[in-house]
Amino acid sequence: xxxxxxxxxxxxxxxINLLAYLTQKSGLFNVWNTNTSIIANDLGISQQxxxxxxxxxxxxxxxxxxxxxxxxxxxxxxxxxxxxxKHYELLRNVFSSDIxxxxxxxxxxxxxxxxxxSFSQYKKQFIEKLGFEPFEGTLNLEVDIAKVNNFLLNGVxxxxxxxxxxxxxxxxxxAFNVKVxxxxxxxxxxxxxxxxxxxxxxxxxxxxxxxANKNLRNKLKLKDNQEIEITLD
Amino acid sequence: xxxxxxxxxxxxxxxINLLAYLTQKSGLFNVWNTNTSIIANDLGISQQxxxxxxxxxxxxxxxxxxxxxxxxxxxxxxxxxxxxxKHYELLRNVFSSDIxxxxxxxxxxxxxxxxxxSFSQYKKQFIEKLGFEPFEGTLNLEVDIAKVNNFLLNGVxxxxxxxxxxxxxxxxxxAFNVKVxxxxxxxxxxxxxxxxxxxxxxxxxxxxxxxANKNLRNKLKLKDNQEIEITLD
DNA sequence: ATTACTAGGTTGCGAGTAG
DNA sequence: TCTACTCGCAACCTAGTAA
Numbered sequence: 001x002x003x004x005x006x007x008x009x010x011x012x013x014x015x016i017n018l019l020a021y022l023t024q025k026s027g028l029f030n031v032w033n034t035n036t037s038i039i040a041n042d043l044g045i046s047q048q049x050x051x052x053x054x055x056x057x058x059x060x061x062x063x064x065x066x067x068x069x070x071x072x073x074x075x076x077x078x079x080x081x082x083x084x085x086k087h088y089e090l091l092r093n094v095f096s097s098d099i100x101x102x103x104x105x106x107x108x109x110x111x112x113x114x115x116x117x118s119f120s121q122y123k124k125q126f127i128e129k130l131g132f133e134p135f136e137g138t139l140n141l142e143v144d145i146a147k148v149n150n151f152l153l154n155g156v157x158x159x160x161x162x163x164x165x166x167x168x169x170x171x172x173x174x175a176f177n178v179k180v181x182x183x184x185x186x187x188x189x190x191x192x193x194x195x196x197x198x199x200x201x202x203x204x205x206x207x208x209x210x211x212a213n214k215n216l217r218n219k220l221k222l223k224d225n226q227e228i229e230i231t232l233d
Numbered sequence: 234x235x236x237x238x239x240x241x242x243x244x245x246x247x248x249i250n251l252l253a254y255l256t257q258k259s260g261l262f263n264v265w266n267t268n269t270s271i272i273a274n275d276l277g278i279s280q281q282x283x284x285x286x287x288x289x290x291x292x293x294x295x296x297x298x299x300x301x302x303x304x305x306x307x308x309x310x311x312x313x314x315x316x317x318x319k320h321y322e323l324l325r326n327v328f329s330s331d332i333x334x335x336x337x338x339x340x341x342x343x344x345x346x347x348x349x350x351s352f353s354q355y356k357k358q359f360i361e362k363l364g365f366e367p368f369e370g371t372l373n374l375e376v377d378i379a380k381v382n383n384f385l386l387n388g389v390x391x392x393x394x395x396x397x398x399x400x401x402x403x404x405x406x407x408a409f410n411v412k413v414x415x416x417x418x419x420x421x422x423x424x425x426x427x428x429x430x431x432x433x434x435x436x437x438x439x440x441x442x443x444x445a446n447k448n449l450r451n452k453l454k455l456k457d458n459q460e461i462e463i464t465l466d
Numbered sequence: 467a468t469t470a471c472t473a474g475g476t477t478g479c480g481a482g483t484a485g
Numbered sequence: 486t487c488t489a490c491t492c493g494c495a496a497c498c499t500a501g502t503a504a
Contacts (some may be wrong), residue, residue, distance in 0.1 A: 017249055020320070023327050027382040029390070029407060030436040035468065046499045051470055064432075069468045069504085075432070078392070087253070088324040094256050095321045149260040157262070159311070174262060199297075199308070203263040268487065279480045284489055302485090302487045469504085477497070484490075 015057055018043075019076070019084050022063065026075055035071035097153035102230040103183060104141045106222060113138025113196070113209045119170065121163040129158050130175060130194050132213035138196070139180075139210040139217070139228070145201065148208060152176050152195070155232050162199070172199040177233035180210060182220040184227065191219060195230065248290055251276075252309070252317045255296065259308055268304035330386035335463040336416060337374045339455060346371025346429070346442045352403065354396040362391050363408060363427050365446035371429070372413075372443040372450070372461070378434065381441060385409050385428070388465050395432070405432040410466035413443055415453040417460065424452060428463065 021043065026032035036050040043050070054072065058065040062080035066073040076084070114137045116122055126134050160173035174197045179190040193212035201208075210216065210230070222228065254276065259265035269283040276283070287305065291298040295313035299306040309317070347370045349355055359367050393406040407430045412423040426445035434441075443463070449455065 017320075020324060020327075024323065025436070027379060027436050028327065029382055029385065029430060030378060030434045030438070031432075032436050036470090037468085048470070048499055049497080052498090055470085067469060071468065073433075078390070081390075084324070085328060088321075088328045090257065091253060091317070091321040091324065094253075094261065095318060145263060146260060149262055152262065157311075157314075197262060199264075200306075201263045203259050203265050205263070269489090270487085281480050281489070282478080285478085288489085300488055304487065471503075472501090474500095475498085477495105479493105479495075481493095482491090485488090 099151040134211040
């Protein structure tokens with residue numbers, strides 16, 4: 001499963017971007033016949049800086065460089081290929097979704113969501129951006145937030161803006177259109193809904209909420225502690 | 234199909250690495266409660282620099298930052314998420330292999346390979362690194378080198394070193410263990426072989442060679458212009 | 467045409483420290 | 486404790502130009 005590494009990442013070379021650029025041009029295994037002015041123009045820096053940086057990359061054994069009065073030939077060195085691949089795999093862990101559906105328990109929850117849903121400033125945005133008027137009451141779900149992040153990767157993130165009243169400030173929300181169904185239940189209807197996550201959700205917090213235009217507890221005949229299944233819309 | 238973009242890439246922010254780091258920590262959608270010293274320690278730069286860089290990222294609207302005397306809360310802004318995703322997709326084009334086998338025509342070729350195979354300096358390395366003594370003669374293949382790069386991604390790159398004689402210099406080679414079979418032929422034997430590409434192959438050149446420990450033309454009953462199929466070993 | 471050296475200006479870095 | 490300002494020093498950048 002894709003997951004977020006807990007180890008600290010150190011970037012020994014700040015040149016990953018340049019390596020990525022060169023790789024786009026040469027491919028991973030081949031030689032690119034070019035000159036420093038072309039690269040300078042692409043990257044928006046001076047010819048002189050390109051010359052210097054390429055020499056630095058060569059000294060760091062990240063690229064193989066062959067300079068002459070007719071230009072430079074550049075290819076990736078093994079080290080450069082490996083460094084770039086490492087960087088790619090790090091990003092792949094963040095960006096590759098391999099969770100197609102979420103199964104999670106309904107927590108009894110205090111229905112904090114119900115309180116928020118009662119504010120027209122939120123309601124208005126839900127109608128406008130999600131296309132339905134939410135039932136005043138939410139399902140609170142106990143989740144592993146890292147799994148949720150992974151699951152949501154291919155979803156469309158809809159931003160619900162926060163607002164202020166005289167009494168207090170209400171934070172922004174992120175909403176994702178989803179479908180919800182009950183698990184282990186003869187009733188396997190799928191109901192359109194939205195997964196809601198406050199902008200301020202901490203990366204190790206573990207509760208998200210589901211809203212819909214109807215009472216999901218009734219419609220899906222849900223009991224407390226029952227599991228539901230969520231898929232992307 | 235994954236392919237190498239021909240458009241110039243400009244990096245508006247040199248901060249992709251830092252964004253990638255932060256994303257590892259916070260996830261794509263959540264808030265990370267930390268402090269500048271922790272990040273400084275992770276990245277090997279000073280607390281002061283982290284403070285400055287985070288403010289820069291905030292000004293560039295790449296992250297959302299909330300600093301106080303008890304630390305900083307950091308999350309990705311939409312722009313930051315998009316910038317990072319763009320960078321990821323660029324790398325994915327380079328690194329994600331979606332070509333499982335290569336079909337290519339045998340060119341009549343002048344058997345340049347045969348000449349090279351006759352040098353013990355190469356032969357010795359083939360025996361040692363590939364595990365077989367190459368038949369003195371190669372198949373020349375007409376290919377799209379970008380496709381070959383993609384195909385070879387999951388292969389193991391074996392470097393064959395170049396050498397010098399009194400007369401001339403012989404360049405290094407890259408070798409990949411593969412299996413070769415004839416296409417459109419009752420004989421569908423798969424024979425162990427190696428795909429060979431000179432280190433100096435230009436990114437738009439279009440010939441690679443195949444070597445094996447036997448005469449592939451005979452063993453696979455190949456005619457000129459016939460297609461063969463190559464898979465990774 | 468190229469690459470790349472030199473010189474001088476600019477930006478970035480971090481120790482000290484204020485708030 | 487934190488963040489983040491000041492400022493001296495180092496690293497980086499590019500215009501001019503040599504090779």
